[in-house]
Amino acid sequence: MLKRHQGRIALIAIMIFSLVAMYGFYPFNGLIKFAKAGSLYSVKDTISDSDKQASSSHAIVFSMSTALGENEYVEVSFQTGFTNFASAAINCPANTTASTTSASDDYRVLRCKVDAGQSLAVQPATHTITIYNLLNPNATGDKDVTVTTYDNTDTVKDETVLKVYIIDDVTVRATVDATLTFTVSGLGPYSTKSTVNGIGLSGTSTAEEINFGTLHSNASTTFAQNLTVSTNATDGFIVTVQKDQDLQNAAGATINSFNNSPDGTGSTTPGPWSDPGGVLESPNTYGHWGLTSDDDDAADNLIMTNDYYQGEAYYVGTDGTDPTIVMAHVGPADGSTQNIGMAAVAYSVRISDLQEAGDYSTILTYVCTPTY
Numbered sequence: 001m002l003k004r005h006q007g008r009i010a011l012i013a014i015m016i017f018s019l020v021a022m023y024g025f026y027p028f029n030g031l032i033k034f035a036k037a038g039s040l041y042s043v044k045d046t047i048s049d050s051d052k053q054a055s056s057s058h059a060i061v062f063s064m065s066t067a068l069g070e071n072e073y074v075e076v077s078f079q080t081g082f083t084n085f086a087s088a089a090i091n092c093p094a095n096t097t098a099s100t101t102s103a104s105d106d107y108r109v110l111r112c113k114v115d116a117g118q119s120l121a122v123q124p125a126t127h128t129i130t131i132y133n134l135l136n137p138n139a140t141g142d143k144d145v146t147v148t149t150y151d152n153t154d155t156v157k158d159e160t161v162l163k164v165y166i167i168d169d170v171t172v173r174a175t176v177d178a179t180l181t182f183t184v185s186g187l188g189p190y191s192t193k194s195t196v197n198g199i200g201l202s203g204t205s206t207a208e209e210i211n212f213g214t215l216h217s218n219a220s221t222t223f224a225q226n227l228t229v230s231t232n233a234t235d236g237f238i239v240t241v242q243k244d245q246d247l248q249n250a251a252g253a254t255i256n257s258f259n260n261s262p263d264g265t266g267s268t269t270p271g272p273w274s275d276p277g278g279v280l281e282s283p284n285t286y287g288h289w290g291l292t293s294d295d296d297d298a299a300d301n302l303i304m305t306n307d308y309y310q311g312e313a314y315y316v317g318t319d320g321t322d323p324t325i326v327m328a329h330v331g332p333a334d335g336s337t338q339n340i341g342m343a344a345v346a347y348s349v350r351i352s353d354l355q356e357a358g359d360y361s362t363i364l365t366y367v368c369t370p371t372y
Helices: 002-023 296-301
Strands: 042-047 055-063 073-078 089-091 096-098 109-114 127-135 141-150 156-166 180-186 221-231 237-243 254-257 287-293 324-329 342-351 364-370
Touching: 042 156, 055 073, 055 141, 073 127, 109 127, 180 364, 221 237, 221 324, 221 364, 287 324, 296 324, 324 342
Parallel strands: 254 287
Antiparallel strands: 042 055, 055 127, 073 109, 073 141, 089 127, 096 109, 141 156, 180 221, 221 342, 237 324, 237 364, 287 342
8 A cells, every 4th residue: 555655656746847847837826836036137225324323315226127117116125223214205216206104213114106107117227216314223234225126016026135334434533733933023114015004114123123213303203023923723813012111211201102192001093193292291292103004904903004094004002001903814824925924013103392302112012812
């Protein structure tokens, strides 16, 4: 009996083998079904940011071996780890519409469905699905992104599994040292700058001294110094000048600050030069001195130059309390370009017949303050 059954089994096996050889498949419907999807012709996913937990977009470009017709669709699914699907936005290819109606951080499938009467062509045509605002997984490593096409009965047509790799960002660091060079140099009638705001120079100064010499009544005397600043300060710099007192002699008499100001004060309101009043028994009117700068930014801050007043220099007086802005710039400076890294400051003095005799002096202090 056993031998008889063995013979039948062998005969059935031979018949099955013969049918497979003849037809290429097993022909008995309802008994065994084998289904295997093909692959998309080509597909790639360009991720905008591969850092852990970064908000990223995915530009998925694909071409198909099998066309899609009306109500068929392409689906993109993400391996567990990607989140923020509730806030994700999707741009579908032409002739398709996003068909996902609900989403959450656990809903990792996004779809584009072919519109009525439309289709998606096979290669060489390419199609792009762009997905925005996904959050990357919080761990490094490769993750699957699966692109699948379906017919209108939800049966898989083609499918390809991609890989994206989540990595830590690379931090790039560099240090640029702060730089600042500030110089004061003398000017004179034969210097490159022989005038400041149209005012001619009476003599030559040095970096350490302005010597007006012997003053004569009812005659103006003007000396100047050149300032340069070189810096890489992001917000530039301001240069100020401040005196420790008015020009003063050993007896305490003063040549006051412009314009007829009392001792220790000076007019901070810019104005054209005017001669001292020379009013008897009003010592602050016997003589005065003031300054003007040819720097445009200093003019904007305080001192008005010929750029704004048709060739007429505007002066201010210095006082012993507040520094006077004589040069400024917002941004790095090269130490040589006018109104950016270079400016000149001129000091003019004039006395009347009433100015007391004596040797007068004071000390000026320049301060350059950069902002990095």
